[in-house]
Amino acid sequence: MAPPAKKQDTTSRARLSAVIKSARDIMRKDAGLNGDLDRLPLLSWLLFLRSFDALEAEREVFGEDPIIKPEYQWRAWADDETFTGAELLAFVNGKLLPELASMRSDVPGDPRNVLGQVFAGVQNRMLSGYLFRDLVNQIRSIDFNSSDDIHTMAFLYEDLLKQMRDAAGDSGEFYTPRPVIRFMVEQTFLKLGESIMDPACGTGGFLVEAYTELFPQATSKVLQQQLFNNIRGIEKKPLPFLLCMMNLTLHGIPSPKVLHANSLRVMIDEKGPGSQVDVILTNPPFGGEEEDSIAKSFPSGYQTRETAWLFLHAVIKKLKQGGRCAIVLPNGALFGEGIGAKIRKQLLEDCDLHTVVRLPQGVFAPYTQIPANLLFFDKTVPTKETWFYEITPPEGSRGYAKTRPMRYEEFESCAAWWGGPDRADRIENDRAWRVPIADLLASGFNLDLTNPNTTDDLSHRSPTDLLAELIETEQEVLSLLTSLQKDVEDR
Template identity: 65%
Template sequence: MPTKDADGQLAIDVPAQPKKQTRAQLQSAIKSARDIMRKDAGLNGDLDRLPQLSWILFLRAFDVCVERERAAENLEYEPAIAAPYDWASWGAREEFTGNEFLQFVNTELLPYLRGLNSDAEGDPRNVISTIFQEIHNRMLSGVLLRDLVNVVNDISFESADDIHTMAFVYESILKEMRDAAGDSGEFYTPRPVIRFMVEQSFLKLGMSILDPACGTGGFLVEAYDELRELPTSQAEVNQLHHNIRGYEKKPLPYLLVMMNLLLHGIDVPNVVRTNALVKMREESSPRHRVDVVLTNPPFGGEEEKSVAARFEKAGVSTQETAWLFLFSVIERLKPGGRCAIVLPNGSLFGGGVGAKVKEKLMRECNLHTVVRLPQGVFAPYTQIPANLLFFEKTGPTKETWFYEIPLPEGRRGYSKTKPMRYEEFADCAQWWGGEGREGREQNERAWKVAAEDIKASGYNLDLANPHIGDDLAHRSPEELVNELIKTEQEILGLLGELKAQLGGEN
């Protein structure tokens, strides 16, 4: 009921606005969650703890950001997750704990989520079902699981600011996850590299953007952040959400990318759990093509024979993932489409099938720029040098520009504690010449090569900077020996893996 203030004026009660959570508060909540998980005997290390936290966090965020928002907009909205499996029925009930709670999660909740389905395109039930197909509760204590859920339940998603702050915190957790994953042979693209690739792709609203090897979603998130302020209507917002597309084969990265995109504001991410190479061969019609591909495909590995066999009719007889992905990306682009892709040095100078794929690349596309990254950008996981290839499907290449990013002055390499910084791309970005690449000039870091010369070399793109002499003469014997030891250790490691695989086949 309205009341009067001390001056006799009518006072209207205004509901208190939810207090915005600070980054420090969210980081503290995540620390509490991790401390709880460390006590449980079923979890070993961050490779167990992050998935456990992520699927609980996903359900909490989905309840607030999707279910409640849609219910507020549409009185006839039918929740995707029905009671007693909705968050209010189990996640928000602090008294529901112990063995009874543990049994409910293991034998009722997770099987229910796996069984969700709908014939309607874009229905979140299908997304949830796909996410939870290989998700399991690894915690053994129902009490600790309840404590963990309580921490997540106290995290607010009531405002866009809360969601953006939580997204930042989650990104920091993913970075730690990537560090842990690198130790087991998976490498993730450093954020400065992603940001540079996205910015030099000059994205526009309405473009369809695909990462066929999206991992935890670094490229997709960066592309979305680049465009998210541009829509002027809900229809354009919906189109942007649909145009941010990804494929991911493995269950854990798939869960993480879905969580990552949800926190960044895409309530039904357009990411498919699939083998991208199979998917792209099956969907070869023009309507499946996209405007932009941004990706760092797996390299150094081999695909299954059944997957590689799908490419033989196209004249690509190989199991090497890098070549299969590059070939597939060229096919996936619309006429006029553009791509930024990470490839290792081996792909640049490789012959045989590799030369065929590069010949196709330069015949059908304008390979306008190759950015040569400093050695060790992916350190400490690998010292294999990497390159960024930028091309457009606008007809044959006439000339290709190369730009060499140097190591910072006084540095011998990168590490976990001293990774590559975005500022190291500043000179290259200034030299780039905007979307039209106008006014480029050769300098001590940049040079161009005619397409005919590249063709004459057997499509070798591993070209040294002609403006700098052999830098081996300027390096200390100790540095050269250390680099040789690292290289030998990598080779021995790969040989060990090969031996183990051969032993497993016998």
């Protein structure tokens, strides 16, 4: 039976890839859309409405009332092929989108609140009602009642998100490479029934990976609903929030528990054990400055505008006693004096910082060359010792770039060394070393520690190697500029 299923998946993927390509070709013709940063949000909310209409049809089968008023449901206007041109645009811009954005409910979990959040900042930038009709007709061909179409569409949508990340430039701060996400989720050893949160969820990479990891264990409707409720996120920016909601919906979560809000404000304002979670997986924004009102809402002595430090402090408070966290932090958050040192001290005293994985430079290229680290800690007992593990580029490679990204296989040696949920039988080697808490305290809580087993620095490298690396870097820059030029010409 396996070969026919594989053939069916291949056919479905090829068909849906053609649909998406046609949709993007249509959008390229419209003067109101300027690149993928305009096209993908439009495609996302149309896909959202198409998939939501499938849920509405399912509700009708069970005799439940519709969420969206009949005249605004997808089938009422999208399936009427004579409804086009200026009349269609006037309806979408003047009636449909305002109606969806105004939806609210006082009932927790009501899909109206999801719709209201998703469409609060949505605008239709297409200028041609005839091209808009052509686009809608393409999306109508996707069958959201078919599990094959839903599964394949989710896969293709992730590919679209990656392409958007490549087009986002400076906006790429909310994307994390898939291998990094997968490794962090796997080494957190998630359990069904735990509340899992990403307070800077971007397009939902961590949440989708966590959901995918746990869904096979949810063997009943009750367990599935529990899992839906336990996957939670917060996202400040409207564009990634919209993409996240679509991403989670396509992966099977009918009413994603994602807030469109400033997560630092939410985490500081929410108090008490009921607001805490079991697991946090996140890559918070770093290198930026938070607004004064947010910084001043933090306790005295912890008030700073550096987002990485604010997030670390808030995450510690957000975890339940016994909870776990995996977080991406830049090198700059691991050393220095002042408030940063105070927050690191809090981390070591309130939590067991058991592992720091040091990533090589370029993992987040081309969006930033700032080296990053993965911190894993449990909110259980104070830290007694911290293990450091250095990930190095593959042999023969000097780093990473857009055309040469990090692969999941490069985490395999670290995963094998990890020692399972209990981190048993860890040993020091050329990549792993252990630092007792006394040494960390003596260093002023400095976590920016280099591998004591390596001597690979510039002084040990030949001029030939250094020149070759410089030439390679310049070639990568030229390649990126050429790609950018092509994107501009294609618009």
